[in-house]
Amino acid sequence: MLPPQARSAETPTHRTHTAERGSFAYARCTCGWSGPARRARDRARQDADEHQAPQPAAR
Numbered sequence: 001m002l003p004p005q006a007r008s009a010e011t012p013t014h015r016t017h018t019a020e021r022g023s024f025a026y027a028r029c030t031c032g033w034s035g036p037a038r039r040a041r042d043r044a045r046q047d048a049d050e051h052q053a054p055q056p057a058a059r
């Protein structure tokens, strides 16, 4: 677990975790976001990572 960082009122905290529903896993975030249901928890974990640290759109 990461230590709590200095909180800024303007910066929304993105704390993701994975949850399971039936045989599916999905990512959830404290900001209200939730990822699509995945069959593998690894995929849900990936969704969470990408949500927390979106990669620069390199088009």
Ligand SMILES: [Zn+2]
Pocket (backbone or CB within 6 Å): 013, 014, 015, 029, 030, 031, 032, 033, 051
């Ligand atoms: Zn979020």
